[in-house]
Amino acid sequence: MSHLGPRLNLVTTFLATASISHTGQVLSRAVTFQFALDPNVEQRILLAKCAGARRFTVNHHLARVKANLDARSTELEAASDSGVPFELLTPSLSWSGFSFINEFNAWKNGKSDDSPINEDGTRGLSWRHELPGDVFECASVDGGPGAREFRRVASR
Numbered sequence: 001m002s003h004l005g006p007r008l009n010l011v012t013t014f015l016a017t018a019s020i021s022h023t024g025q026v027l028s029r030a031v032t033f034q035f036a037l038d039p040n041v042e043q044r045i046l047l048a049k050c051a052g053a054r055r056f057t058v059n060h061h062l063a064r065v066k067a068n069l070d071a072r073s074t075e076l077e078a079a080s081d082s083g084v085p086f087e088l089l090t091p092s093l094s095w096s097g098f099s100f101i102n103e104f105n106a107w108k109n110g111k112s113d114d115s116p117i118n119e120d121g122t123r124g125l126s127w128r129h130e131l132p133g134d135v136f137e138c139a140s141v142d143g144g145p146g147a148r149e150f151r152r153v154a155s156r
Contacts, residue, residue: 046131053131054139060107061100061143068093095148097141104140 019027039047068090075089093099106112110123118126128136 050131050135053135057104057136057139058143058146060104061140062146064103065093065095065147095144097144100140100143101137104136108136 021027071090072092079089107115108125108128115123117123
């Protein structure tokens, strides 16, 4: 164990049906393996950045969904009173993981109209290259169910 702090224990459990152990015994019960991470300082920093980027990405998607739902709700109320055709209203967002991945990639890479503008005039997230792309993709895929839960709670 490192002197830098407690280890992060990852526990994996799976049912081993008719699996054979290294000694040749048939395993017919749940088997648990425990793995301990003991990251150095540099790895701890990367893990913290990945966790923060994941939360940032999910919050980005939830904010987009909320803004879209609010705009559509306001427009639907106005359209029902004024007779504006529904085709002219703000379109709904696709909440699929694939759609979220594509939108966030365009946004973070500076290809979207609403991408952030950096101090040097470039567009996109300047720190995106510091992290694996999987962090953003996995967070985007998980953003869809989060958006559905957000809508369910908000509609109460």
